[in-house]
Amino acid sequence: MSDDQHGHAPRSFWRRYVFATDHKVIGLQYFFTSWVFLLIGFTMVLLMRWELAYPGTPIPFVGRLISPLLAPGGIMTGELYNSLGAMHGTLMIFLGIVPLGFAAFGNYILPLQIGADDMAFPRINMASYWLYFVGGVLMLSSFILPGGAAQSGWTSYAPLAEFNPGQTTWLVSMVLIITSSLLGAINFLTTGINMRAPGLSLFRLPVFVWAQLVTSVLLLLAFPPLEAAAVLQLMDRVLHTSFFIPAGLVVLGTKVAASGGGSPLLWEHLFWFLGHPEVYVLLLPAMGIVCEIIAANTRKPLHGYKIIVYSMLAIGVLSFVVWAHHMFVSGMSPMLGNFFLVTTMIISVPSVAILTSMIYSLQGGSIRFSVPMLFALAFMPLFGIGGLTGLPLGLTVTDIYLHDTYYIIGHFHYVVVTGSIIALMGGVYHWFPKWFGRKMNDFWGKVHFWGSVAAMNGVFFPMFIIGLHGESRRLYDPTAQIHNLPAHYWHIVSTVSAGLLMLFQLPFIINVIHGIFWGEKTQENPWKATTLEWACPSPPPHGNFEKPPRVYHDPYGYSVPGYREDWLPQNVEWEGA
Amino acid sequence: MSYAFNWGLPPAAASFAPEIDSGIALIHWAMLIIFVLWGAFFTYLLIRYRHRADVGVSLDDTTHSLKSLVPDVIVMIFEIGLIIFYAIPVWAHIKMKFPGGNEDPVELNVIAQQFAWNVQYPGPDGKFGRRKPELINFYNPIGLDLTDPAAQDDVVLANEIHLPAGAKALIHLSTLDVIHSFGVPEFRLKQDAVPGMEIPVWVKPTQAGTYELACAQLCGFAHSLMTGVVVVQSPDQYQAWLKSRAPAKPQQAAAPGANF
Amino acid sequence: MSDHAAVASIDPRAHHPHRPEVNIYVAVFVALAVLTVTTVLVSYWHLPILAGVAVAMMIATVKASLVATFFMHLKGERAFIYGILAMTVFFVLFLFILPISDQDLLSGRMTHTNVTAEAEAR
Amino acid sequence: MGGRMTTAAAVAAPPSEFRTGLTNAKLGVWLFLASEVMLFATLFTTYIVLRLGASEWPRGWEVLNVPLGFTNTLVLIVSSVTMVMAYAKCWDRDYKGFRIYLGVTIALGFVFLGIKSFEWAAKFRVHHFPSTSIYYALYFTMTGLHGLHVICGMIVNGALFVLSKKEWDHPLFMGRIEGSGLFWHFVDIVWIFLFPTFYLL
Structure with missing residues (x-):
């Protein structure tokens, strides 16, 4: 029972690569699956961007391939637009970035960084991946299932979601995905807390591990409310209860048969109880990765390690009490608006502290502009824009105007794309040598970097302008509203940039595939980094470390005075420290 | 169509619209100033501390420095000011006090x-x-x-x-x-x-x-x-x-x- | 599950600091039974709703803490578990208080369409 | 399975110290219970919010069978005691006693589900379904979800009952009994709150 992860790797192909229990294999499974979902989600948004820029015109190339029910003559319908919108959000968040940042990087790196031989519960780990996989495939297949894909946005506000077709599949998949995340969170917490190598005290943990632990707590305690809410909405749809349906509704002239007594606002509360911590689930692993890359590439310890750690903990706690700043104009009591205004302003404090610490970490360093470092550096100003533009949205008064406009779309895409995804891409370049024992190509990495950063700004910056003009999000034909016309040409800028962004992912995809098979071979520690994952071979064998490591130092022992090298690995005993 | 600069906002046509507009303008000016100052410092750091073969790393006191909390204090004061003197009263004016x-x-x-x-x-x-x-x-x-x-x-x-x-x-x-x-x-x-x-x-x-x-x-x-x-x-x-x-x-x- | 440590320690009781105390289990059972009877008896008084909720929830809380303390061995448990639970309870409080107070503050804005219609019909 | 431990495995294992002093299994179960607390807390929040917003709400004794609910409460409490007694017998290395207590625990689970399904069937007979009113929606959803937890607990206990034949001496066996017990007691605690909420208020 307990010994299948010790000793040799299982020999059969199925046990080794498909139903694997080795955290490294599961990490890579998550890695590839989540990138596939990210690319699918991105493709969906390209279709949407076409519709936004050129509403009512046939989608080039692929328009004719879509069912004429959804896109007659290649022209997108409102139903298809709403489906793509809901699926884009769901795929990117629940099936893309969370599995990539939390599950893929966490699975591969966290046990290595704490010197463990595997996760605490390898088989639960496997179950976690397969639940995610099945949930994801089910979510995608909803396009061809009866009823089609969900059309109510990733937020699935009731009662719209209760009346729209396709929502049942969404809810079932969400329950699977949530269960997967819960199991993952339990596994990560147990591993990170209980299986640290000797000498690795809490304040010797790399920032990435801290980020993963806080993320796990968020998933563990914020996801169950959404799971319960999803079950309730499922009951509403399948057994015709009315948890989120009040009495006396009349939809398109037909009286709703539900018994009534439900509360649409309750769904919003329960959804955002998860929804806001989820933002930090997307962000914290990215911040952890950025910290790792910065320390290794400035050749000096992180500035304010403890401030970063305490800030992450503070973010973790506070993120549970800010959720209703998504609901200022939702009809929620304005009194509560003031409460959430205050908590929202408070949570900006730890975020600013982390960002400031990252910048001060550059000071006095010897900055190597390696490819991962470029991504980490880009994270700082771009995430900065995302954070700053959160201010007018978090402020009740200005949110009245900016709420649900393109401004908020720009804001959270700056946070999630130029924040999280940029950092995660950097993480790929950083840890790729560890995963495959080979490096990715530097030149094409730089092409990918500069192209992506330019294109991302081209996609998202116009959204601030469009938003300030007062254009709402989720409009499949913005030109149907006269007040949107003056800023419309910015949609075209955004759409063209989105196409370019897709184009600039090609070098990345080819680079990854090329790197796996033909990349330049590297040693176990190509970046001359100090944390434990670099102390085992690349790629690590089954069981990771040749002998269990012991930890003697703080995580970022760079440029330690008197030591013969400019990096002092955590597991190397040295008297002078 | 051309609007006056005013951050691209459409013309204001309600009594409380100028209050919201002034908030949006104030915050955006503040954001712009913060971002420019901060970006300048960031760029300076990148150039000044780029890797050079003959220049080593200068270590600061990283464990006990509270330097990175300084911007926080500034941000915090700004935000407290916004909350007390702007957000709460204007919010009450718009969403809580109704004519009657x-x-x-x-x-x-x-x-x-x-x-x-x-x-x-x-x-x-x-x-x-x-x-x-x-x-x-x-x-x-x-x-x-x-x-x-x-x-x-x-x-x-x-x-x-x-x-x-x-x-x-x-x-x-x-x-x-x-x-x-x-x-x-x-x-x-x-x-x-x-x-x-x-x-x-x-x-x-x-x-x-x-x-x-x-x-x-x-x-x-x-x-x-x-x-x-x-x-x-x-x-x-x-x-x-x-x-x-x-x-x-x-x-x-x-x-x-x-x-x- | 992979409890690595168990490999090194063969004694099944290792890592289980909770020595069972059968007398206490029996006492707790009696207390639980008595409290259950009490709460049912109290309900026959048909107390006003607020008082009823207060009494019933107080008794339920006592019962739950008895189960948690003795059957789940929270008494004498590691501080770390207390930490997890304290954190959970903290977030549960917010999950209760904020949506419920929202519902309460908004009660003036709720419309009960079905009720008015029924009332008119009567 | 203890016998299958190879020396290689023993060497590969890290030092036999868990950093918190808790086994992984126990820590994992408690973390799982923490998330379960949030799950049921959400349902109770839903209950309170919807009840506060309701124009009328039936009192529990008017619509449900209090004696049956009372019996079920006692059944679950007794099953909690037998569960913890199974743990005690496991500690005492009393195999026979252990199997009796664990068997009784599982049997009481069946009794609970039997009574519950009788109550549900009685409601269905008079055409009270989840769609009838928000009260019944909450009643069926919350007791149903609780029932699912009972079934899960019974499956785990049943698996341990079967496994105990082979793995009685396995070093992890007692940890599994403890973990399963924690879950079972948690299910009991949930019922302790559900009972007054639906039957008595």
Whole structure:
């Protein structure tokens, strides 16, 4: 029972690569699956961007391939637009970035960084991946299932979601995905807390591990409310209860048969109880990765390690009490608006502290502009824009105007794309040598970097302008509203940039595939980094470390005075420290 | 079309719009200043501390330095100021204090549905007629109960709101089916209409003109077509209009979704 | 599950600091039974709703803490578990208080369409 | 399975110290219970919010069978005691006693589900379904979800009952009994709150 992860790797192909229990294999499974979902989600948004820029015109190339029910003559319908919108959000968040940042990087790196031989519960780990996989495939297949894909946005506000077709599949998949995340969170917490190598005290943990632990707590305690809410909405749809349906509704002239007594606002509360911590689930692993890359590439310890750690903990706690700043104009009591205004302003404090610490970490360093470092550096100003533009949205008064406009779309895409995804891409370049024992190509990495950063700004910056003009999000034909016309040409800028962004992912995809098979071979520690994952071979064998490591130092022992090298690995005993 | 700079905001046409605009402008100036200062420092660091073979690393006191909390203090003071002197009072002004009593606001019901805005004025008697969901049909989109005497003089419109300039209007916002959002960019006003609730909204239009009312919360496949007009008239014109619409019998309002 | 440590320690009781105390289990059972009877008896008084909720929830809380303390061995448990539970309870409080107070603050804005219609019909 | 431990495996294992002093299994179960607390807390929040917003709400004794609910409460409490007694017998290395207590625990689970399904069936007979009113929606959903937890607990206990034949001496066996017990007691605690909420208020 307990010994299948010790000793040799299982020999059969199925046990080794498909139903694997080795955290490294599961990490890579998550890695590839989540990138596939990210690319699918991105493709969906390209279709949407076409519709936004050129509403009512046939989608080039692929328009004719879509069912004429959804896109007659290649022209997108409102139903298809709403489906793509809901699926884009769901795929990117629940099936893309969370599995990539939390599950893929966490699975591969966290046990290595704490010197463990595997996760605490390898088989639960496997179950976690397969639940995610099945949930994801089910979510995608909803396009061809009866009823089609969900059309109510990733937020699935009731009662719209209760009346729209396709929502049942969404809810079932969400329950699977949530269960997967819960199991993952339990596994990560147990591993990170209980299986640290000797000498690795809490304040010797790399920032990435801290980020993963806080993320796990968020998933563990914020996801169950959404799971319960999803079950309730499922009951509403399948057994015709009315948890989120009040009495006396009349939809398109037909009286709703539900018994009534439900509360649409309750769904919003329960959804955002998860929804806001989820933002930090997307962000914290990215911040952890950025910290790792910065320390290794400035050749000096992180500035304010403890401030970063305490800030992450503070973010973790506070993120549970800010959720209703998504609901200022939702009809929620304005009194509560003031409460959430205050908590929202408070949570900006730890975020600013982390960002400031990252910048001060550059000071006095010897900055190597390696490819991962470029991504980490880009994270700082771009995430900065995302954070700053959160201010007018978090402020009740200005949110009245900016709420649900393109401004908020720009804001959270700056946070999630130029924040999280940029950092995660950097993480790929950083840890790729560890995963495959080979490096990715530097030149094409730089092409990918500069192209992506330019294109991302081209996609998202116009959204601030469009938003300030007062254009709402989720409009499949913005030109149907006269007040949107003056800023419309910015949609075209955004759409063209989105196409370019897709184009600039090609070098990345080819680079990854090329790197796996033909990349330049590297040693176990190509970046001359100090944390434990670099102390085992690349790629690590089954069981990771040749002998269990012991930890003697703080995580970022760079440029330690008197030591013969400019990096002092955590597991190397040295008297002078 | 060209607006004055003003951060791209459309013209302001409600009494509280300048308060919101000044907040948006203040925050954006602050953001711009923070970002420029910060970006300059960032760029300086990148150039000054780039890797050079002959220059080593200079270690600062990383464990006990609280330097990275300094920007926090500044941000915190700015935010506390915003909360106390701006957000809370203006929020209370817009969303918590409603005109009533001696202010004698223009009252109207706005009843959203997929995908239209129904508007009900109480008429000369100042009383809204009773509405019942059972009575809703193609010709009676809000389910007005004609047996109610107060309903006899009610004015029912679709996708068209008339308001007098310079007077406060109190809108009772509700919806027949799903969540919609009452958004008029020129008023800087946005409020969701939630099924099972009647939410008060007030506005005091300052500029005569015609403004677009657009649903700002995803409400179904024709969400982007759910628009209406808000016609702000001088008080005299408004009274004249109201008189012209006051029916002997209730209006037959436009059919649901008639605007697309 | 992979409890690596167990490999090194063969004694099944290792890592299980909770020595069972059968007498206490029996006492707790009696207390639980008595409390259950009490709460049912109290309900026959048909107390006003607030008082009823207060009494019933107080008794339920006592019962739950008895189960948690003795059957789940929270008594004498590691501080770390207390930490997890304290954190959970903290978030549960917010999950309760904020949506519920929202519902309460908004009660004036709720419309009960079905009730008015029924009331009129009567 | 203890016998299958190879020396290689023993060498590969890290030092036999868990950093918190808790086994992984126990820590994992408690973390799982923490998330379960949030799950049921959400349902109770839903209950309170919807009840506060309701114009009328039936009193529990008017619509449900209090004696049956009372019996079920006692059944679950007794099963909690037998569960903890199974743990005690495991500690005492009393195999026979252990199997009796664990068997009784599982049997009481069946009794609970039997009574519960009788109550549900009685409701269905008079055409009270989840769609009937918000009260019944909450009643069926919350007791149903609780029932699912009972079934899960019974499956775990049943698996341990079967496994105990082979793995009685396995070093992890007692940890599994403890973990399963924690879950079972948690299910009991949930019922302790559900009972007054639906039957007595």
